Amino acid sequence: MTQTADKAGAPADTDVLHKLSFLDRFLPVWIIVAMGAGLLLGSVIPGLQGVLDAVKIGQVSLPIALGLLLMMYPVLAKVRYDKLDTVTKDKRTMVLSLVLNWILGPALMFALAWLMLPDLPEYRTGLIIVGLARCIAMVIIWNDLACGDREAAAVLVALNSVFQVIMFGVLGWFYLDLLPGWLGLDTTNVDFSPWEIALSVVIFLGIPLAAGYLSRRIGERSKGRDWYEGEFLPKIGPIALYGLLFTIVILFALQGDNITSRPLDVARIALPLLVYFAIMWIGGYLLGKASGLSYERTTTLAFTAAGNNFELAIAVAIGVFGVTSGQALAGVVGPLIEVPVLVALVYVSLWLRKRWTAKAPAE
Template sequence: MVVGVLIGNYVPGVEAAFSIAQFQSVSAPIAIGLIVMMWPILTKVRYEALPALLPNRHALTHIILSLALNWIVAPFLMLALAWAALPDLPTYRTGVIMVGLARCIAMVMVWNALARGDSDYCAVLVVFNSMLQIVLYAPFALLFVNILGGGGGVEKTLHVSYGDVAISVLIYLGIPLAAGVVTRFAMLRLTSRRFFESTFLPYFSPLALLGLLYTIVVMFAYQGHHIVHNLGPVFRVIVPLVLYFVIMWSTTFAFVWWCARPRPRPAMVRGTSASVDEKEKKKRAEWSYEMAVVQSFTAASNNFELAIAVTIAVYGVGSDQALAATIGPLVEVPVLLALTWVALFLRRRLTWHSGWDVEAGTILARDVVQGREEAKRGDEKLAIVSGIEETH
């Protein structure tokens, strides 16, 4: 950020240079960065695990809960915080609202991995949010910006065109999503899963971080002069973002923990049968620490890449809305990184389900997927052993 601001203020002709080539009304260097930084993350998604998870009733319960948190609770919370913190700054308020509408489909996988959550279930939510984002982001933007957001009273500046938002979503989410799907299945088909996960992904994944850093530098270089002369509004935008991340994460984490804690059993049920104990253990395991991590970070995270792309396309790269959206990742990254440490601390301090290893958790359909892989490896070993015996 600092580097970008310095470049924007002291290097002449930066804005003109970035505006020479444009892609759907967005500077080409910025558009490339926005697409590149989402490509590797969407390549990591285990799309092949989705069919095994859908038939599971408990998986559907968590999916419904997550969709309610992401598409009902979170947007209205961000709307309320934006109005409370920025009632007199309609342009910045619109940028914050646009951030709240973009549900996370990328960085949540990073936070989930750091906090040791359920990676398979996280991947399923990413798939659902990716599909719903394309369908719902445009109408949600119209509802929350034009109607609930008040439009700021300046129709020409603040109102969103459905066509512009839908095209932007399809470009900046649809392109990297398609690239991620093609890259993943092509590599799995041409190589092996072991090569893909242990060799290809470690070299390919840093491209997302490079794309993010590149985009932030270019964005702040483009808006360096604008930032320096609007420090007051910039710091005010930080307030609703921090509150949003903390409130969404803490309330979701607390709710899943409340569902996971052991319940006292009536005296008449105690010691009746082992099946009751087994059923109770499974019920508590369905709300395990791993699920608390996935639900809380999915609810608290935002797809700032999409919010930045849409605000740039709709309002322009030098707009207050784009600046407010750009501040999103600069607040989200340190706050959610700190919350991963909080999650790991609470993992040790709280009781999740007595008598069960916290590491076991409920991985929903992971057993199905891993069972198939183990069976396949077992068949391969059996074939090798049979071949050796025949040679002797």
């Protein structure tokens, strides 16, 4: 993906959808098709769960575990880990990103989930897990399309990747167990162990994170960065989508009866997600503007705050609660809503860019 703005600040080409790859452009369509295929598969093979559970890694069947790992690896292979140390050069962007991603974002999703899904504990828990999984993948695409700061995005993505390994389990325990207890909220309908969350993060984020880091390091050393980013990454990139779609097919195959009997539940899951994306994106822009950041840095801040790592959220939900859980279904609804919403916000960003008056801070 190439940046469309030149150094003189010429207006960007706003034909956003045509800059997305064919797979990314129709991601909501592929997700809907995978949902339909899963429902059909579940009706044709009623004993599918027994087949999948024949071989397990922990509590997750081997085929699903492999799908989840393949879903995460290409995303983490794209991260520029060598840029992580440069985040200290712009303390404002770093601090604002950490506040938005790791304080405001999870707290907002927690509040929305409890306000809008008080009677649906499994979906509520799934949304809270989504709020804890900060974006490390598609944000690079949205940022480029909106003419944000590519290097800043790479730094924040690398920061989020490392931070998730360290903090996801801790924050999961806080928002799913400790905080509801402090507030007197009823969590008796949701049984889980914080250690199960931590173990799922280590497996489904730690393993592909290590593989992604080693891939970039070995690939760049042996054949150079141009080959790695120009040839290797485009080849493995679609694997993430295939892993996601495979997981969705299996999920809907096993949840077919619950889904078809309660279609309103999907709409109820979507509503807090829509509110979340809007508040986080607008909040990122307002904070960036108030802090005197340039349009490029503010745009990067907004999209990294609004996006979520649904791959990790789905993996954790399946690893802790099972593939037939409402938590897993809530994670799957996420990308179905996120993609069209953030594409629309790219257009809004490009409209704002034409009217931006703040000067970029001295670097």
